Amino acid sequence: xxxxxxxxxxxxxxxxxxxxxxxxxxxxxxxx
Amino acid sequence: xxxxxxxxxxxxxxxxxxxxxxxxxxxxxxxxxxxxxxxxxxxxxxxxxxxxxxxxxxxxxxxxxxxxxxxxxxxxxxxxxxxxxxxxxxxxxxxxxxxxxxxxxxxxxxxxxxxxxxxxxxxxxxxxxxxxxxxxxxxxxxxxxxxxxxxxxxxxxxxxxxxxxxxxxxxxxxxxxxxxxxxxxxxxxxxxxxxxxxxxxxxxxxxxxxxxxxxxxxxxxxxxxxxxxxxxxxxxxxxxxxxxxxxxxxxxxxxxxxxxxxxxxxxxxxxxxxxxxxxxxxxxxxxxxxxxxxxxxxxxxxxxxxxxxxxxxxxxxxxxxxxxxxxxxxxxxxxxxxxxxxxxxxxxxxxxxxxxxxxxxxxxxxxxxxxxxxxxxxxxxxxxxxxxxxxxxxxxxxxxxxxxxxxxxxxxxxxxxxxxxxxxxxxxxxxxxxxxxxxxxxxxxxxxxxxxxxxxxxxxxxxxxxxxxxxxxxxxxxxxxxxxxxxxxxxxxxxxxxxxxxxxxxxxxxxxxxxxxxxxxxxxxxxxxxxxxxxxxxxxxxxxxxxxxxxxxxxxxxxxxxxxxxxxxxxxxxxxxxxxxxxxxxxxxxxxxxxxxxxxxxxxxxxxxxxxxxxxxxxxxxxxxxxxxx
Numbered sequence: 001x002x003x004x005x006x007x008x009x010x011x012x013x014x015x016x017x018x019x020x021x022x023x024x025x026x027x028x029x030x031x032x
Numbered sequence: 033x034x035x036x037x038x039x040x041x042x043x044x045x046x047x048x049x050x051x052x053x054x055x056x057x058x059x060x061x062x063x064x065x066x067x068x069x070x071x072x073x074x075x076x077x078x079x080x081x082x083x084x085x086x087x088x089x090x091x092x093x094x095x096x097x098x099x100x101x102x103x104x105x106x107x108x109x110x111x112x113x114x115x116x117x118x119x120x121x122x123x124x125x126x127x128x129x130x131x132x133x134x135x136x137x138x139x140x141x142x143x144x145x146x147x148x149x150x151x152x153x154x155x156x157x158x159x160x161x162x163x164x165x166x167x168x169x170x171x172x173x174x175x176x177x178x179x180x181x182x183x184x185x186x187x188x189x190x191x192x193x194x195x196x197x198x199x200x201x202x203x204x205x206x207x208x209x210x211x212x213x214x215x216x217x218x219x220x221x222x223x224x225x226x227x228x229x230x231x232x233x234x235x236x237x238x239x240x241x242x243x244x245x246x247x248x249x250x251x252x253x254x255x256x257x258x259x260x261x262x263x264x265x266x267x268x269x270x271x272x273x274x275x276x277x278x279x280x281x282x283x284x285x286x287x288x289x290x291x292x293x294x295x296x297x298x299x300x301x302x303x304x305x306x307x308x309x310x311x312x313x314x315x316x317x318x319x320x321x322x323x324x325x326x327x328x329x330x331x332x333x334x335x336x337x338x339x340x341x342x343x344x345x346x347x348x349x350x351x352x353x354x355x356x357x358x359x360x361x362x363x364x365x366x367x368x369x370x371x372x373x374x375x376x377x378x379x380x381x382x383x384x385x386x387x388x389x390x391x392x393x394x395x396x397x398x399x400x401x402x403x404x405x406x407x408x409x410x411x412x413x414x415x416x417x418x419x420x421x422x423x424x425x426x427x428x429x430x431x432x433x434x435x436x437x438x439x440x441x442x443x444x445x446x447x448x449x450x451x452x453x454x455x456x457x458x459x460x461x462x463x464x465x466x467x468x469x470x471x472x473x474x475x476x477x478x479x480x481x482x483x484x485x486x487x488x489x490x491x492x493x494x495x496x497x498x499x500x501x502x503x504x505x506x507x508x509x510x511x512x513x514x515x516x517x518x519x520x521x522x523x524x525x526x527x528x529x530x531x532x533x534x535x536x537x538x539x540x541x542x543x544x545x546x547x548x549x550x551x552x553x554x555x556x557x558x559x560x561x562x563x564x565x566x567x568x569x570x571x572x573x574x575x576x577x578x579x580x581x582x583x584x585x586x587x588x589x590x591x592x593x594x595x596x597x598x599x600x601x602x603x604x605x606x607x608x609x610x611x612x613x614x615x616x617x618x619x620x621x622x623x624x625x626x627x628x629x630x631x632x633x634x635x636x637x638x639x640x641x642x643x644x645x646x647x648x649x650x651x652x653x654x655x656x657x658x659x660x661x662x
Contacts, residue, residue, distance in 0.1 A: 002163035002164065003146065003163050005163075006142070006163050006164070006166070006167035007139065007142065009167065009583075009586075009587075010135060010138050010139060010142070010167070010170070010171065010590075011135065011139075013587075013590050013594075014131050014132075014134070014135040014594075017131055017594045017595065017598060018127075018128055018131055020595065020598055021124050021127045021128060021131070021598055021601075021602075022124065024516065024598065024599065024602040025123070025124045025602070025605075027512065027515070028512050028602060028605065028606055031512075
């Protein structure tokens with residue numbers, strides 16, 4: 001169970017960070 | 033023997049500074065100490081240009097020897113991994129490739145620790161590492177942090193040390209350098225959609241920079257007596273049996289406590305000692321060169337098998353800053369103006385020397401409370417003098433303070449002394465070094481890209497003062513770059529301060545503190561400063577191998593690494609797309625002493641403003657208590 005939690009934490013963080021990449025790119029394309 | 037007590041004639045100023053009274057003829061630091069510090073700086077700076085030139089040539093594909101002999105192997109790797117080296121990446125593709133590569137690395141390290149019982153090269157038959165410790169170690173090594181909540185020789189099999197930790201030492205360092213190269217290309221290119229190919233940058237960094245250097249250093253270390261073996265640990269009889277107090281445990285394995293809550297101990301006698309061995313030398317070389325810092329043994333480079341001689345000590349501390357310093361010259365070469373690289377290097381060196389002077393001075397002055405008791409702390413032919421608590425007698429005060437400063441200005445984190453035992457001001461230096469954002473040399477790649485963010489802010493501030501649009505290296509700095517710079521600079525202080533606040537407010541956080549009061553607070557603050565800046569050194573005294581700290585520090589590690597690297601890559605993408613503006617009368621020169629001073633000021637002010645209040649609660653108040661100011 002603990003393994004699942006920590007693996008999910010790692011994968012979840014990276015998915016969130018990939019979302020951040022595209023969020024910043026959207027900000028860049030908007031020119032602000 | 034009664035030692036003569038020197039008269040306490042200190043005035044208030046002396047007490048505030050915490051210095052002992054200097055008696056006539058008393059030597060604070062030996063000539064040998066000055067010589068070693070000077071030699072270190074001279075050798076480091078002399079190596080900047082040749083190594084920096086070599087690295088620039090690697091990234092620009094201009095090494096004939098490599099092109100002739102190694103390119104076929106490099107191309108084979110690309111074919112195996114289905115990478116098209118000529119295909120360049122938009123900054124989002126570069127960032128996503130970096131993130132996917134890193135999450136796979138973290139998952140692999142996690143799996144290797146959890147499965148080490150079933151894997152080879154485990155002569156001590158270590159069981160699987162706990163899930164929370166595996167998580168902490170996995171993200172720690174994948175991010176170049178190398179915070180270690182575990183003791184290497186009592187936890188990790190040889191296979192885990194090599195296949196998980198050493199591999200990540202190479203790859204995490206290469207990741208940081210790849211992100212830096214992408215940012216440099218952002219400055220160097222114009223009207224470009226791409227910033228390079230992550231897989232190519234990663235491969236070339238590993239194959240042509242890190243592996244050759246690590247190989248050479250490993251051989252020298254083995255020659256110096258560093259262990260490199262797959263033998264099992266050796267048990268040897270002690271020359272003299274040692275009696276010690278052993279904590280008494282109950283049936284559940286918990287420490288038995290008396291009525292007052294103090295742990296109950298029982299006398300025990302040790303007649304033999306287990307000597308831990310392993311393939312250490314190959315890990316130590318990249319540990320230092322890649323600013324990783326994770327020790328093979330628990331006490332890191334204070335262990336005689338991890339740092340056997342004065343020469344190994346010199347080479348290890350030299351290699352902590354070597355690549356980071358040389359990258360400044362690489363930066364100058366790649367943007368077409370080496371003066372820019374020298375200016376950044378000058379700013380880094382100024383802060384480093386100032387921090388080093390404060391640390392060496394504080395430690396060499398010793399502890400005024402001990403001086404009051406008549407303890408001789410002067411440097412002489414017979415002893416190094418100063419505060420020797422927590423330090424290796426082989427290295428003394430100067431080499432310990434030099435290492436402490438170098439390892440914390442860089443995001444290295446290895447130690448050859450215990451920072452927890454430094455004087456309050458001596459301990460403040462490593463802590464503040466990290467809190468400045470690991471930009472004074474910093475981690476390989478990450479230090480310079482952090483410093484370039486500070487340079488962007490410095491140029492912006494200067495632009496505001498003279499009423500002109502800020503520009504750096506011919507690129508106009510606009511709203512997007514400033515927003516990303518703000519995210520990069522503010523995120524880490526936020527993680528450190530919020531993390532520390534949570535730890536001191538919760539029972540789980542306070543449970544790990546060994547010392548009460550200001551020093552205990554410093555231990556927690558140091559831990560969060562270390563992990564959020566991907567340093568990894570520990571102040572010691574904090575029992576961090578708990579579910580709370582493994583999880584909280586692991587999350588801080590992830591935030592501090594990737595939520596800083598992503599804005600940097602975003603800036604790289606934004607800058608690469610811009611046209612270069614020709615130098616005009618209104619351009620702020622960024623290679624002059626004035627700019628160096630501006631850059632140093634920006635780094636210090638941001639660091640001071642963000643952390644001065646919290647430092648006042650920890651090392652500063654501890655210092656004032658120590659010198660008797662109430």
